[in-house]
Amino acid sequence: MSAPHDARPDDPVVVMTGFARALRAAGVAADPDRLAGALDALTHVDISDAEAVYWAGRVTLCGEPDDLPRYDTVFDAWFRGRVPPIPGPRRQGPPATVLALRPIGADERREQDAEPDDEQLRTAASDAEVLGRRDVAGLSQAERDEVNALIALLAPRVGSRRTRRRRPRGRDGVDVPRTVRGMLRTGGEVTDLARVRPRVKPRRLVLLLDVSGSMSPYADVLLRFAHAAVRVAPATTEAFTIGTRLTRVTRPLRLRDPVQALDAAGAAVPDWSGGTRLGEALRAFLDLWGQRGAARGAVVVIASDGWERGDAALLGEQMARLRRLAHRVIWVNPHRGKTGFAPVTAGMSAALPHLDELVAGHTLDALHTLADVIARA
Structure with a gap:
């Protein structure tokens, strides 16, 4: 596999920053702190090994189980290759090349801790971002497949609506029946006003x-x-x-x-x-x-x-x-x-x-x- 960028393909900061931005666009919590962890993890693995890069990014950039299928889809689209399988006994032979990345030294790592500037981010813009602005009617089959994979990550959902029913422990009004029952238990004295709030249900x-x-x-x-x-x-x-x-x-x-x-x-x-x-x-x-x-x-x-x-x-x-x-x-x-x-x-x-x-x-x-x-x- 090779990185989908023409400019500075040997710079892991640029490549992984673009990858993290694509993940954030897909809903994965790949924030700058997680990106820093991913870059640090790359210094401990063979960056020419697709499986090593995949797992280094997965354990650092994902924050919850729902992120995993999104990470797999974006990784496949970003690095133009199949998602590696669950780890098992390693096969003998040379590892598959995933990125033309160079290892990051300790001094260089400290210099790159901060988020890269806008020019670097534009350089690292993913194909997903480019395809996002293109009319789907004019896409090739390969481009359409990428767009279809990203559409599958969308989560269109409407909010909720209030109903006429009420539920206890609210602040919107007094629950008269519950308040009266409480008065009967205390000899007619009002010790507490029971409150209610509207029930909420998903909107269709x-x-x-x-x-x-x-x-x-x-x-x-x-x-x-x-x-x-x-x-x-x-x-x-x-x-x-x-x-x-x-x-x-x-x-x-x-x-x-x-x-x-x-x-x-x-x-x-x-x-x-x-x-x-x-x-x-x-x-x-x-x-x-x-x-x-x-x-x-x-x-x-x-x-x-x-x-x-x-x-x-x-x-x-x-x-x-x-x-x-x-x-x-x-x-x-x-x-x-x-x-x-x-x-x-x-x-x-x-x-x-x-x-x-x-x-x-x-x-x-x-x-x-x-x-x-x-x-x-």
Whole structure:
């Protein structure tokens, strides 16, 4: 394997700093203190041995069990190689080359304890950061595989909501029945006011993904985003595809492996790369699922370019109906972040008055932004 950087590939500080930044972007707690520990660990191992570098970074840069799969994915993408297996009896033979790194001396190590300057950080920018700004429709298969691996690390999750029920030991109000029972035990004297607070439950997330022909360059990555959301909160997340009909894909997306989940979802969708009838599909969702509770108080995300072959007026009516039910309505248009975009298609014009957010969805960075918007909602 070789480092994915052209500048200063022999400098372990630059390489490992870029790797730590990529880990932090993926949600691993690879802070400067952990980075310093990783650089110190590299001085005690053979830096040409892929397995040694892997384990030196893993034991120093990861802080909890949830970090381990993210570390494996970023390590594989960063160093262009497979994740080494669990340690066992070492095989004889020369170690595989992972980095053209040079050992760090004690004097040099003290000089590099501080975080490198901005110029070094820019030099150490990972391919993941570069790919994050590129339109997924123009990626090669290898680049798309990297983006897919990073999408799997996302954790789109909505917050909680207050219910009308109350629970004890709060400060929001007096629990009269419990207070009275306490008075009876003390001969009628009020010794303590029992308090209550609202119960909190997770808010529901609903994803409606356009899989029509015009959305084919983006349907796969958006479905992977939905898989990440379902994986994080399977009990409170629903996913549907919309095209010429409505298809519920929540069950197949609950499969843990992204490839198996997308294969199962694709097999369940009969109108993949077909036409677009957003109004009819949205009406079917509201009649069968939304009105019965799926959309009530939920954060609803619709991913579509807005090309409506059906009745745009029907789409506007159903969007107004959805807006009355949902907590927030977010529309993801892959063309939103492109130069010259304007929501002038019939579908977008009909939906726009009923939206809380209109966001892009054409790059990995845009999907990170979408996850943040969902969390804020």
